[in-house]
Amino acid sequence: MLDMDFSLTPDFFIRFLINAVSLFVLLRLIHYRNAMQRGSLGGFLLFGNGIFVVTALLYDVELSMGFAFGLFAVFAMLRYRTEALSTLEMAYLFVSIAISLMSAVSQLNFIELILVNGMMCMLAIFCESSILATKTMEKTIVYENIELIHPDRMEELRSDLQQRTGLKIVRVEIGDVDFLRDTASLKVYYSDNDRKS
Helix, strand or coil: CCCCCCEEEEEHHHHHHHHHHHHHHHHHHHHHHHHHHHHHHHHHHHHHHHHHHHHHHHCCCCCHHHHHHHHHHHHHHHHCCCCCCCCHHHHHHHHHHHHHHHHCCCCCCCCHHHHHHHHHHHHHHHHHCCCCCCEEEEEEEECCCHHHCCCHHHHHHHHHHHHHCCEEEEEEEEEEECCCCEEEEEEEEHHHHCCCC
């Protein structure tokens, strides 16, 4: 990608474009459509493209294998210095890193690279679909009828919540209970089919 005097070649820019488009499709058109979290979208796009640039520019420099693994470990360890990510967000971060590394240093030609990146995006679409598993969403609710939070009355609680919210409640978890105000914090899990578009 770089010739011996370290000038950028057209190959670098084409691979950068393939990487950027692949990350955009993966993160904006697949992940963001389901997660709706703008912060992680921009962060993952910057992270992936940053990894591509660093890896592509260091690829022709003679490095030991240990240094290369150390560089990858530094990228991975950044996750522990930030706020906790869900398992799904961690998976998207890992796939973003994988696509960026593959785009930067693989020996694949452009068509093969587009095909492999497209396969990763198709796999993400499959994993986000309801074919693999029924999706549930969660919502935190402050609930005032604390007589129903007793374990013996969970079915009544679920029924009351369904009637009030109009959601198909799958599961309810009881959080903090405030007996002074007669309220409880509930985490309600409901079927994804009830989510408003």
